[in-house]
Amino acid sequence: MLSVEEAIAAVLEGAGPLGAERTGLSDLPGRIAAEDVKAQMTQPPFAASAMDGYAVRFDDVAVGAQLRVIGEAPAGNPFKGKIAKGEAVRIFTGGAVPDGADHVVIQEDVTREGDIIAVKDAQESPRNIRAAGIDFRHGDILAKKGDRLHEIHGALFAAANIAEVSVCRRPKVAIFSNGDELKEPGAELAPGEIINSNHYALCAMIRSWGGEAVYLGCAPDSEDDIRDFFRRGAEADVIIPVGGASVGDYDYVKSAFAKEGGEIRFAKVAVRPGKPTWCGRLDDARVIGLPGNPASAIVTAALFVQPLVRRLAGEAWSAPFLKARLTAPVEANGGRESYLRAQEKDGAIAPSPNQDSSLLLPFAAANALIRRPVNAPALRDGDDVEFVRLR
Template identity: 45%
Template sequence: MISVEEARARILAALKPVPVEMVGLAQAHGRVLAKPVVARFTVPPANLSAMDGYAVRADDTRAGARLRVTGQAAAGHPFAGGVGGGEAVRIFTGSVLPAGADAVLIQENTLVEGEDILVNEPVGAGRHIRRAGQDFVAGDEVLPAGQRLSARDIGVAAAAGHPWLCVHRRPRIAILCTGDEIALPGEPVPEGGIVNANAGLLAAFVSAWGGEALLLPIARDTEDAVALGAAEARGADLLVTTGGASVGAHDLVLAGLKCQGFALDFWKIAMRPGKPLIFGAIDGLPVLGLPGNPVSAYVCAVLFLAGAMDLLGGVPTAGPVLEQARLGVPMKANDRREDYVRAHLVYDGAGWVATPLRVQDSGMLLALAGAQALIRRPAHAPAAEAGENVEILRLGMA
């Protein structure tokens, strides 16, 4: 058995980012930039008012001073003239500051008398002004290549003048579930069988991680069925199988894959859950074989599939982000396998507290759905008392 870290490194070393495409801003959310975004415009393009009020010369705004209002400037309608001594221009948020003005006197600090205003409170030079280029200037790199685009990033790209972005296309992940005992949700369940949860779980995981899930028909427990299912994954960027990865008489995934020319990289990892993990390739198509138990399949997806999808999608990845939390209860010493323990996570005012679920059975999906984190227990970790720090991996929407 190899370590989790070595398995992750070997998986990532075998992958490369998928090709790029141009998409409109509306389709770019969640995608990964293949090229940096360079601003075509300066933002703000000029000195703009940050408040409703009056464009003034700060030196003219002594308390009680009277200023003559000579015009107004609305957003998109700049004032053609300038501001001279003893003058003010009515201005609104987002309007271009007229020449000669160096401050905005907010309307709450004035009293209107006919065509004049009286200053109730002085304003300092530069106050309530958004300076030209204070966000960015034309030519600045505003978003780097490798950035997964949030809604905020889309706003930056739009402001920088880019209606189209060069991004990596979504990784295509083929999912092949195996086993005589499984049936799709809504289908009749065979005697002694069970509903296939892995297909929906993994398809949702792939979608949440920015990929495109390609669900293949269930492969029954024969080498030919697995081989045929693997053949249907041609054109995908990664084939993920579930089930049949152990050493039982009906665990035929390895044999079926080899019928298609599968070259094994590794099989079995020193971890719990998820020991019987398979990785290799069929004529350049990477294959990741997950265990059949839903919890094991999910934990392996978090630890390995997420990173693989990041790299395929163009994100330079460093692996899962581990955080610190305090244990809610004592934990016994660990054995030679790295352990990922499902846990509840609560904030007690002083920090996050992680409490392992009472039962850690790898078939209990409802318990997994109620967990907020995985506690990482290194191989041979000593016993830990309540209150000691442990490493956790948060579980989000994926």
């Protein structure tokens, strides 16, 4: 039985980015840049007015000075001439500043009659002009290879005249449940049946880590049926069977996996909850079997599926064991590394009151898992603990 660190290392053995693909700007959030993204233009590409007013020579705008308006420069339609001494060009926000101008006097600081403006307020220094390239210049690196892209990158790349970028391919993760007792939401339940819920959390978690989650359905308690589900997931990069991994008389997942030609890497992990977690390979697909209990499935997905999905998606990722200060005591731990659902905020963390592995409700409020090492002593309010962020 492996430790958590040994299991993570085994899961990640040989794992790396799956290759690159080009994508449009609407599909960037959560993707990993496969190469440096360089600006294809300077932004802004010209000196632009930051205000509505008049483009002038600063030396000409003493209080009381009068200037002749010789044209205008709305956004997108630059004035084609050059401003000389005593001249001004009516300009609007975003308009290109004409040659010869080094200042925009705002319209509130002048009076105008016909083509003549008079400066009524003192101008302290040249201003109200955005210089060309103050945001970025052609060739600047806007995102580095390996960066995780987010919602703003689409607008940034578009402003740099980039229509598509090279990103790491999302790993395809196929999930299936197992158990005759499981029914989908909305079903009428017979005695002994329960609702199949784990895959909703797992699919959402996998997408948030940069993977493409595909739910295959629920396999009955039959080796032949389970083998068919493994075959249906054969094109995936990762296959995640949920449930059927313990030692009961109706736990057929690992035997079906073996008959399909799968090779088990490890069969148990010294972790609570989640001891039956297992890992293997089936042809080119990596397989991580998760327990069926809701808490066990979610905890072990965060510990073992998360690093694999992130690594395959191109992220340089290692288990994020962070530190926080307890706001309530925790009991001593036993012979398996344990993870307690908890709420963390601003470096303070409180364990959920009920840690039963069948319960989902505590996860609705929990955003972290407190890590309790093997045989860890009891801790008091104010002690430091390690934790893994859930969301």
